[in-house]
Amino acid sequence: MTPKQVERAVTVGDDLLTTHKPLLAGGTLRPHCGAGKADEETTEWRRAVNCEACLQLLKEDDHA
Numbered sequence: 001m002t003p004k005q006v007e008r009a010v011t012v013g014d015d016l017l018t019t020h021k022p023l024l025a026g027g028t029l030r031p032h033c034g035a036g037k038a039d040e041e042t043t044e045w046r047r048a049v050n051c052e053a054c055l056q057l058l059k060e061d062d063h064a
């Protein structure tokens with residue numbers, strides 16, 4: 001079995017189901033799509049990103 005690259009994602013506040021692409025901003029991880037409020041806590045996970053807006057941003061990154 002080939003080890004897959006571990007995907008990392010962040011959730012915001014109480015919404016633990018929507019996983020966002022992490023973006024390091026000012027020493028804290030924020031959702032790439034800008035979801036949630038600035039004062040909401042983010043949690044980092046080893047999970048696949050499932051936020052549609054973030055997935056769209058991931059696609060755009062591939063073309064860069």
Ligand SMILES: [Zn+2]
Pocket residue numbers: 019020021031032033034035051052053054
């Ligand atoms: Zn997102």
